[in-house]
Amino acid sequence: MQENDHILRVQDLKTDFKVGRRTVHAVNGVTFDVRRGKTLCIVGESGCGKSVTAHSIMQLLPPNGTIAGGTISYYTRDGACEILSNYKRSGPRMRAIRGKEISMIFQDPMSTLNPVYTVGSQIMEMLKKHEKVSKAEGKARIIRLLGELGIPNPEIRYDQYPHEFSGGMKQRIMIAIAMICNPTLLIADEPTTALDVTIQAQILDLIRKMQESYGTSVILITHNMGIVVEIADDVAVMYMGRIVEFGSVQQIFSHPVHPYTRALMRSVPVLGMNKDQELAVIEGTTPDASTVFTGCEFAERCECARPECFHRFPKDTEIEAGHRVRCLLYEEGGEENG
């Protein structure tokens, strides 16, 4: 694979949080690439570190969170490489990337828009920050984008305040803010979790439409397997701050290998399945994020766990081109035993 195919390369990312006197390793050595123009889905349960990974890329962590190790490299349109993890959190270089190169949409559209400014001015703020445009020209561009995003009467809506919009409409406004400068990478952190099911599909369609018309790469964070199969090109499954399985959507869905991935798949209802059949449940709960492990983090909930799983850390193993799994069953010589 050529460097040029990638827009973002995250290597061995570690993000720590200080909680009181303790340090919690929320992200613990995460490695993945985002391909140009493609969609990467990061899936996992609540608290697995998927959101923290996204916030680390944007350097939007809360004050008690820091990137403790690893590199985040971003490849610009002209092929230059910027090491984001070396930039200061609110320094000028990071700020030049935010919004212009990489932009982000968040989970709860009810609280992500500033209630005291009109939506138009909030989109305009983004545009003016990164591009030299006249007011009239900018407004025309914003109204055109709002129209593309399916907002009726964009000229009137431009001058309205967030409280005059419904949740789904607010999320469209957030997408407009994120897309107005035509970024190369869009990070969507559970963009549909807070919305109605009927609106969810519309928002996902819009993200896909934006991606098609502007060639944007997307990192979509979700815990919904149904969304993954709809929209992803690549999938990263996270558990306890680590990626346990990474591969293309075909690889993951037709041939899931990690016991956690397989358990996740079984816990999702599929259209046409026998309605009397009970859905599988992953036994136990996610351990506390500050737990110290001596072996595989998933071992105690894993149905395939063997004694060695409890006191040996698994390593990433590539079982197929582009398909990595972090499980002792698949390490050298492990496969025949599994």
Next chain:
Amino acid sequence: MFKYILRKLLALIPKLLVMSVILFFALELLPGDALSRTMPPDQYQALSEAQKVAAREALGLNAPPVIRYFRWLNQIFHGDFGYSASTGQNIGTMLAGRLPYTIELSFYGLLLATAVGLLLGFLSAVMKNTIVDYFCTTISVFGISLPEFFFGIVFIILFSVQLKWLPSGGRMPVGAHGFFSRVPYLVLPVMTMAISLTAALVRYTKNSMMDVMGKDYIKTARSKGLRETTVSFKHAFRNSLIPTMTLIVMRLPRLVGGSAVIEMVFNYPGIGNMALTAVNAGDIPVVMITTMTTGVMVLLSSTLVDIVTAMLDPRIRLG
């Protein structure tokens, strides 16, 4: 916005009426008859029974209280505030001489408290856990916990008696006029008046700012690549002001009412001073009018703050 202001101003009318009803009938409950409240006690005692009957008849005091309330209201509407029971002076004239002084004092006090309180609150939130923050927090603890007249006395001892920088009281030198001759006389009372509201505002603004800084829309603002100063001022500060305005409205009566004590300490010829003198002399007509005036000042200024709040927050304009 225009409709909102109009509605707020119209709402003043019933508020003022209710206030006047409460005031009139509360004082009506005082011992003694209505005639005794129109003149000094010794003069009242000197009257013969026949004179009293005649005076009541002449002044219309035999009418039931409800009728007299409406007469009183009618007089006020026509600018006739009646006469002082102790000095016989026209209350309207007394008020005209003193009200501007009190308005001046309260206005600068409010302005100073708001400006300094919001600024220090903002700074201590943005520079949390720095020397600036500790300094502001310490100062505000003193300001909240000590009464205003204490600061008044300390300021007089420090700035007038010891340092001799500023006059200890009064309004302006004899024969002088114009704003600049008044300034030295205003500094200490205004500072004293502002101190407790400033202290409350520093704390409140800081907490409100820190609350807002944790909101999702601040993350959105940061994700746009804005400078940290733009994020904290444009996005956080304006939002943090909305609850702070409520605090100002709630503290206004204390500010205006507290001016009576401060006027006393600084021998400042405002209506607070006039009200205290009237209370001591049992001068009911003056007490009524000064209380009413103070009430009107509080209502007008809280309406003003409400309008400012609506300018800050679009959600209020609709409601």
